[in-house]
Amino acid sequence: MNVAAEAITARPATPPAAGSETIVHAQGLTKRYKNAVALDGANFEVGPGRIVGLIGPNGAGKTTALKAILGLTDFEGDLKVLGMDPRRERPQLMREVCFIADVATLPRWIRVQEAIDFVAGVHPRFDRAKCERFLARTKLTANQKVREMSKGMIVQLHLAIVMAIDARLLVLDEPTLGLDILYRKQFYQSLLEDYFDENKTILITTHQVEEVEHILTDLLFIRDGKIALSTTMEEMGARFAEVLVNADQIEAARALKPIDERAAVFGKSIFMYDSADPERLAKLGEVKRPSVSDLFVATMKGTYA
Amino acid sequence: MNAIVKAPFAWLLKREYWESRRGFLWTQICTASVLVAISILGIIAFEAFRLRNNIQIGVGMHGNLSDLLSNGMQHNTAGIVPALDGLMLTFGVFAAIVLFFVIFFYLLGALYDDRRDRSILFWKSLPVSDTATVISKVIAAIIIAPLISVGVVLAGYVVLQIVASIWFIGHGLNPLTLLWAHAQPFSVWLHLLAMVPVNAVWALPTVGWLLVWSAAVRSKPFLWAVVIPIIAGVLNFWIGLLGLPHADEQFFWGNIVGRALLSVIPAGWIAPNMPYLSSHGVDFVGQDQLAAISYSSMAHAFTLPDMWIGAAVGIALIAAAIWFRRWRDEA
Numbered sequence: 099m100n101v102a103a104e105a106i107t108a109r110p111a112t113p114p115a116a117g118s119e120t121i122v123h124a125q126g127l128t129k130r131y132k133n134a135v136a137l138d139g140a141n142f143e144v145g146p147g148r149i150v151g152l153i154g155p156n157g158a159g160k161t162t163a164l165k166a167i168l169g170l171t172d173f174e175g176d177l178k179v180l181g182m183d184p185r186r187e188r189p190q191l192m193r194e195v196c197f198i199a200d201v202a203t204l205p206r207w208i209r210v211q212e213a214i215d216f217v218a219g220v221h222p223r224f225d226r227a228k229c230e231r232f233l234a235r236t237k238l239t240a241n242q243k244v245r246e247m248s249k250g251m252i253v254q255l256h257l258a259i260v261m262a263i264d265a266r267l268l269v270l271d272e273p274t275l276g277l278d279i280l281y282r283k284q285f286y287q288s289l290l291e292d293y294f295d296e297n298k299t300i301l302i303t304t305h306q307v308e309e310v311e312h313i314l315t316d317l318l319f320i321r322d323g324k325i326a327l328s329t330t331m332e333e334m335g336a337r338f339a340e341v342l343v344n345a346d347q348i349e350a351a352r353a354l355k356p357i358d359e360r361a362a363v364f365g366k367s368i369f370m371y372d373s374a375d376p377e378r379l380a381k382l383g384e385v386k387r388p389s390v391s392d393l394f395v396a397t398m399k400g401t402y403a
Numbered sequence: 404m405n406a407i408v409k410a411p412f413a414w415l416l417k418r419e420y421w422e423s424r425r426g427f428l429w430t431q432i433c434t435a436s437v438l439v440a441i442s443i444l445g446i447i448a449f450e451a452f453r454l455r456n457n458i459q460i461g462v463g464m465h466g467n468l469s470d471l472l473s474n475g476m477q478h479n480t481a482g483i484v485p486a487l488d489g490l491m492l493t494f495g496v497f498a499a500i501v502l503f504f505v506i507f508f509y510l511l512g513a514l515y516d517d518r519r520d521r522s523i524l525f526w527k528s529l530p531v532s533d534t535a536t537v538i539s540k541v542i543a544a545i546i547i548a549p550l551i552s553v554g555v556v557l558a559g560y561v562v563l564q565i566v567a568s569i570w571f572i573g574h575g576l577n578p579l580t581l582l583w584a585h586a587q588p589f590s591v592w593l594h595l596l597a598m599v600p601v602n603a604v605w606a607l608p609t610v611g612w613l614l615v616w617s618a619a620v621r622s623k624p625f626l627w628a629v630v631i632p633i634i635a636g637v638l639n640f641w642i643g644l645l646g647l648p649h650a651d652e653q654f655f656w657g658n659i660v661g662r663a664l665l666s667v668i669p670a671g672w673i674a675p676n677m678p679y680l681s682s683h684g685v686d687f688v689g690q691d692q693l694a695a696i697s698y699s700s701m702a703h704a705f706t707l708p709d710m711w712i713g714a715a716v717g718i719a720l721i722a723a724a725i726w727f728r729r730w731r732d733e734a
Contacts, residue, residue, distance in 0.1 A: 220414050
């Protein structure tokens, strides 16, 4: 199955639409730690107005890639974020880039009012009135300290601050980790309804692929420090297909070189294909578009072997 | 004014104050309050003692205590001024001791606490340079915290004088002439205020040393910052025992270990300033208790090589702390 994964890798990344400015451009992005290579010549592009899922198993280099983009770590290779070098131009870059790195990174001593005052004081693109509108929908009060809040409330505060900043790139690193389902749904709902538009770009890493699947416009699979798959959701639908095959058709299905095969109920099997002829697939059984998580599993097979 | 307050750097200082309000302000208020409370207890005890023993007996022909106090003070106003000076100095000394501990631990945590609880990721998500962040912490430690402490000293002194005034009025004495007419204690306070910049420059090596460890280590900045200089001092002593070339003991402990750890003690520059003071005939035991913090003494402190070598080393260490803050990568 590794062969299949390699075959997927060989596809070139989607070029950004003509005339639009690239938000993130990475070429040969490499980061070596003392004992390990976190990023191994990763190439990818993120265009404007996209919601990109950066998805990979633990240790694949997701967080390192985000850190490089945010100027939090040194790296080798070529990386431009909004045309800037995140290593040298971090303070300027952070005027246009926001990030939420998992929950509960707000300082525990700060009060709601202090957090708003501070961000309003140092951030030229922060809209205080907007932030207060968002907070009015929550149960948070101006004098409340972060240490007195639940995880969900902390995220509400953080999100209200971030959504009131007119940034061009929002980076989310496991933003809903440890949240209960109500807050998780609300989190992405708010982002879509009150924040995202064609001038903004969101880059998300998460383990909970199912949760973001329906909001993503682009996928970046990362494995062993390299980009294993780069595709838009439309392309993915056109390119990958899943077929539910009866036991008697299994050999015919295997002949079409599936990239993944797994057992289903009643002796049936599910086969996944990359760029197969749709008519021939239709003869095998019911064809549908694979879910991101199934595609992910197919792509990452052998990672933990 | 508005432009200054709105400038991002002022917000960085406010941020430091919000986070360390308890250390910067409330410990000072507690200290001053304890001093005032002890004084009030003293007054009450004195009054109780006086009433119980019907003190008029002891006063003899002069009548009651009020007369005694009044006569004594009016005949001996020369004695009351040093007493009030001493009172202001007492407030100042206690504030300085507290300030040392507050600043020391503030600096150790300044670039460490937010790494430990990961809130550094929030601070780093804002368009503030690491240089500005570190410098705001330096200013908070050597300017903001000392100014607050000096402010609280003045407030504590004034409160105590008000209490004393009420006591005096109770005895039919005039506090205006006896207490408030003496401007001298307030001039002592101005010396405390004027020392803030002198102390600030003197503190730089310790500020830099503590910030480096605060920014660099993965855990236990206190141990690293304190144990390393002490081990270095002991090693130096041991090398000396072996008869090998080593740094002069007194020099090493005083100028290396001491300056690395204890320069944030307010008025620490008085010790190397001593030869100058002695050469000007200052007698610390007698009338000149304030000479060590005279303006000329402060001015002379700026001519000490100790001051400038320490400041240069301190600034280099602060630069190192900024580098660690920028590139330290918690994997």
